[in-house]
Amino acid sequence: MHEKPKILVVDDVLITRRLMKAGLAHCFEVLDAESGEDALAMLETVQPAAIVLDVEMQPGMDGFEACRRIRGDERFACIPVVFVSARDAVEDRLSGYEAGGEDYIVKPFSAPELEAKLQKLIAAAEERQRLNGLARAASSAAMTAMISMSEMGALLEVIKQLGSAGGLHELADAMVAGMALYGLQGSVQLRTSEGVVMRSSDGEISPLEASVLDHLMKMGRLTQFKSRMIINFPSVSLLVRDMPQHDEERCGRLRDHLSMLLEAANVHVESLARMAEARRRDDLIVQVALRMIQTLGEVDRAQRDNQVAGRIALEGIRQRIDEACVSMLLTNGQEILLGRALDEGIEALLNSQSDLTDLQDMLSRMVVELRQVAGVFAH
Numbered sequence: 001m002h003e004k005p006k007i008l009v010v011d012d013v014l015i016t017r018r019l020m021k022a023g024l025a026h027c028f029e030v031l032d033a034e035s036g037e038d039a040l041a042m043l044e045t046v047q048p049a050a051i052v053l054d055v056e057m058q059p060g061m062d063g064f065e066a067c068r069r070i071r072g073d074e075r076f077a078c079i080p081v082v083f084v085s086a087r088d089a090v091e092d093r094l095s096g097y098e099a100g101g102e103d104y105i106v107k108p109f110s111a112p113e114l115e116a117k118l119q120k121l122i123a124a125a126e127e128r129q130r131l132n133g134l135a136r137a138a139s140s141a142a143m144t145a146m147i148s149m150s151e152m153g154a155l156l157e158v159i160k161q162l163g164s165a166g167g168l169h170e171l172a173d174a175m176v177a178g179m180a181l182y183g184l185q186g187s188v189q190l191r192t193s194e195g196v197v198m199r200s201s202d203g204e205i206s207p208l209e210a211s212v213l214d215h216l217m218k219m220g221r222l223t224q225f226k227s228r229m230i231i232n233f234p235s236v237s238l239l240v241r242d243m244p245q246h247d248e249e250r251c252g253r254l255r256d257h258l259s260m261l262l263e264a265a266n267v268h269v270e271s272l273a274r275m276a277e278a279r280r281r282d283d284l285i286v287q288v289a290l291r292m293i294q295t296l297g298e299v300d301r302a303q304r305d306n307q308v309a310g311r312i313a314l315e316g317i318r319q320r321i322d323e324a325c326v327s328m329l330l331t332n333g334q335e336i337l338l339g340r341a342l343d344e345g346i347e348a349l350l351n352s353q354s355d356l357t358d359l360q361d362m363l364s365r366m367v368v369e370l371r372q373v374a375g376v377f378a379h
Contacts, residue, residue, distance in 0.1 A: 004029040005049035005122055010039040010066065011084075012057040020052065023111025028118070035059075036066030043076050049122045052114070053101075055085035055092070064099040071100035078129065080121035084109070090215055093208065098228075102206045117207070124204055131203070155257045157181065159264045168192065168272060172199035175265055179240065182254060186240040189213050190265075192273045201241075213239055222255060231258055233266035235273075318342060 007028040009020045017032040024030050031046060033039040037060055039051070051070070055063040063083055070076045080103075083096045088106045096104045102121050105114060158178030165171040168190050175188045176199045185201035187209055198205045198213065205213075216223070216230040217237045223230050229240045238258060244250050321342055 006031060006046065007050055007052060007118060008033065008039060008042065008046070008048040009052045010034075010036065010057070010063070011052075011054040013054075016054070020111075020114075024115055024118075027115060036061040036063065036069070039066060040069060043070070043073075047076075048079060049125070050080045050082065050118050052082050052084060052118070055083050055087065055096070064095050067096075067099040067101055078125060080118075080125050082114070082117060082121065093211060094215070097208050097212045101208055103208050104211075121206075124202070124206075127204075128202055155261060158261055162261075162265055162268050165268065165272075168197040168269065169199075171265060171268060171272070172197050175199070175236075175238065175261070176201055178261055179238075179258075182257070184240050184254070185242055186238060187213060188239075189217065189237045190269050191217075191235050191237075192269065194273075209239070213237060222259065224251075224255075229255070229258075231255075231262050233262050235269040236262050236266045238262055 005028055007024060007030050009017050009024075009030055009032045011017050011020070011032070012034050014034070017034070021030045021032065028049075031042065031048065033042055035057055036053075039053075053063040053067060057063060057066075061069075063085070067081050067083070070079065070081065077100075081101045082103045082105060083101045084105050084107060085092060086107045093104050103117055105117070155178075158174065158181060161174040161177065162171060165174050172188050172190055176186075179186055179201065187198060187200040187205050190197045198210055200206070200209060216239065217232055219230060219232065221232055224243060224245075227241065227243050227245050229243045231238045231240075238261075240254075240258070243254065321338070
């Protein structure tokens, strides 16, 4: 039987801690602390899989400060932190993001909601630890490659990778890889009429970071606040977490290079959107052509069948009239006169059908051409 993951619940209200324990106990081993100071002390002996941290706690430090201290200790920096608060202002969420939280839940909330978020964050943290191990093993080769490539060379390499991307997900991955070439981490958001694609340097973007991106995309073209920078284009936004704020010269180069990178990505996103729209139009043309082929084919067959049936009916009428002439004891002259009138009528009908035959042949050729057009677009 697998051991339950440990969760540390930090809240200054006893009843809240007890309710969380009751709601999460079936899938987690729940520990609790009544203040940020107590939580930091417990971390010295207990390494939880995740921390649920109340924002407003009295007396002592609040949840944001407690999270900053946790993130400041490399022993605990990788533990996912979920803030809980009665406040839902964008500023509070931004403060939670700045402090280093992975998610932000507004009170009141349901235990199943919190459980699902914790399970997802714990799984993501375990995957990040695995990837970090692989990254450390490859860091020497990566550093050698970075030293041999100038910043402009990195930009050209990333733009080349963007150009070869066949879809939005590949494009987002290429942009994250481009940030890594500059030694940066962050997240990217691509927007089209079909939806939104987001990627992070950690792989799966956290809910809090996604909500921050949604807010920051409404700001200007380029905004930097401390070590974080957001660049916005109509179809692309890039959030960098770790700009070298103490090296203004390098910051300036990075702003220029990343702006050029985003401009190229924006062009490619719009190109992919146009290609997707063209494919939708092609599919629509094929569907219309197929319906026309079916309808016109049925009309073609029905009219040809009617022509054949009409000829058979005329022959039947002629035969019945010949038989009737015998029974009516007509004179030879009367029979000739009646037969001549009948032949003239039949000939007129056949001539009118002959004109329709030309139209029928045109309709048949149109059906063949439509089949050829549908085959071209289908491929």
